[in-house]
Amino acid sequence: MGNKRVVADSSRCIGCQTCMAACIEAHDIPGNIAAPRLRVTRTYEISAPVACHHCEDAPCAKACPTGALFFDPKNHRIGVNEDNCIGCKSCVMACPFGAVSVATTQVPVLMGDVRVGSQTKSFVLKCDLCVDRPGGPACAEACPTKGLTLVDEERLAELTAERARATIENEA
Amino acid sequence: MNRFIDINPERCIGCGTCQSACADAHRMQGLQDTPRLALVKTGGISAALACHHCEGAPCAEVCPVNAIEHDGDRIHVKEQECIGCRLCAIACPFGAIHPDGTSIAGVAGMCDPTPSYPKSLSSLLTWAPGQYTCAVKCDLCAFDPEGPHCVAACPTKALTVMGGAADRELDEAKRLRSIENGPSVDVTAVAQGLSEKAEGSVNNG
Numbered sequence: 148m149g150n151k152r153v154v155a156d157s158s159r160c161i162g163c164q165t166c167m168a169a170c171i172e173a174h175d176i177p178g179n180i181a182a183p184r185l186r187v188t189r190t191y192e193i194s195a196p197v198a199c200h201h202c203e204d205a206p207c208a209k210a211c212p213t214g215a216l217f218f219d220p221k222n223h224r225i226g227v228n229e230d231n232c233i234g235c236k237s238c239v240m241a242c243p244f245g246a247v248s249v250a251t252t253q254v255p256v257l258m259g260d261v262r263v264g265s266q267t268k269s270f271v272l273k274c275d276l277c278v279d280r281p282g283g284p285a286c287a288e289a290c291p292t293k294g295l296t297l298v299d300e301e302r303l304a305e306l307t308a309e310r311a312r313a314t315i316e317n318e319a
Numbered sequence: 320m321n322r323f324i325d326i327n328p329e330r331c332i333g334c335g336t337c338q339s340a341c342a343d344a345h346r347m348q349g350l351q352d353t354p355r356l357a358l359v360k361t362g363g364i365s366a367a368l369a370c371h372h373c374e375g376a377p378c379a380e381v382c383p384v385n386a387i388e389h390d391g392d393r394i395h396v397k398e399q400e401c402i403g404c405r406l407c408a409i410a411c412p413f414g415a416i417h418p419d420g421t422s423i424a425g426v427a428g429m430c431d432p433t434p435s436y437p438k439s440l441s442s443l444l445t446w447a448p449g450q451y452t453c454a455v456k457c458d459l460c461a462f463d464p465e466g467p468h469c470v471a472a473c474p475t476k477a478l479t480v481m482g483g484a485a486d487r488e489l490d491e492a493k494r495l496r497s498i499e500n501g502p503s504v505d506v507t508a509v510a511q512g513l514s515e516k517a518e519g520s521v522n523n524g
Contacts, residue, residue, distance in 0.1 A: 155498075157498055186494060188491070188494040188495055188497075188498050190495060190498070190499065193498060193499070194498070195498040197494040197497050197498060212412035212413065213412060232375065233373045233374075233375050233376065233377050233412070234321075234373045234374025234375045234376070235371040235373040235374075235412070235413070236320070236321075236323065236371060236373075236374075236481075236482070236486075237371065239486065239490070240325060240481070242493070243493060243497075244493055244494065244497040245489075245490040245491065245492070245493030245494040245497065246494075246497075248490065249320065249374055250374075251374045251375065266375075266380070267374060267375055267389055268375050269373065269374035269375035
């Protein structure tokens with residue numbers, strides 16, 4: 148079974164960034180970082196959010212030296228384990244879509260329960276398909292023009308069949 | 320975001336000019352004169368490897384004397400404070416930091432003019448009598464406002480300084496390319512049409 152991904156439809160996107168806001172809100176939980184995992188990109192003609200493609204042979208997961216990005220066949224995605232991220236930016240360089248970025252935050256250094264200082268912690272920011280969210284990806288739910296769809300293998304097969312049908316109809 | 324040196328292996332010809340420039344630049348500053356880039360060659364490819372200046376640098380985290388610090392947009396080793404414990408070299412997943420030391424061979428009254436101990440296979444196991452060991456890694460030539468000497472020296476322009484504005488530009492270019500090459504078919508409409516059809520067939524049935 149292949150990976151799932153959120154597909155953006157540039158003909159429907161109005162560039163309102165509601166998906167980014169929904170993404171921030173969905174990840175605004177302790178132990179995570181409130182930053183968008185997808186980014187609305189505009190040219191003069193079109194706009195569309197760019198999110199992780201969850202590549203089957205993901206270059207980001209291959210480049211990661213610490214397993215912060217990993218192949219997660221159980222959830223049909225490229226998984227993210229922020230705790231392991233050291234912020235080396237190898238994934239950022241490897242991704243051909245510009246869908247991965249790295250952010251930093253200050254975390255407390257504890258000695259027992261006493262805070263003795265703070266240190267810089269890096270977080271890899273990449274779509275995690277909101278696997279812990281019951282309603283599925285927050286961005287797809289929030290999009291006012293229904294421009295974002297979670298595409299799985301089944302949907303992809305339907306799409307392929309539909310296009311094949313369109314092809315023979317055009318040829319006839 | 321920290322800056323770092325990015326290598327394009329397709330351009331690298333494995334000439335070692337970056338290493339020479341690195342060693343020379345640091346020697347002139349009175350720092351360890353060993354090259355801070357590792358030139359890695361396999362049967363098919365060659366590339367120089369340098370510090371990634373990780374945002375949450377594991378080398379800085381394990382350093383027991385805080386000789387490795389976050390300094391603006393880079394990770395900096397204070398060579399004078401390093402105690403040579405080699406923990407950073409063990410923690411780094413890239414092999415971009417290594418212990419090195421200045422040989423005192425030939426210093427008057429100190430040692431034989433030529434070292435008589437065998438050279439170790441691993442720099443982690445190197446030890447020489449009287450030699451002060453310290454950690455050495457890319458410092459982005461922060462002492463020179465003109466930037467890293469390896470980048471300027473590379474004859475094939477295989478090295479570039481990434482991070483900061485350059486990185487954001489590259490990411491934006493990648494994103495623009497991916498929306499311009501995005502699906503030309505209305506995926507959502509097709510999907511909705513299919514589900515409406517499915518609902519219709521259920522209702523009709």
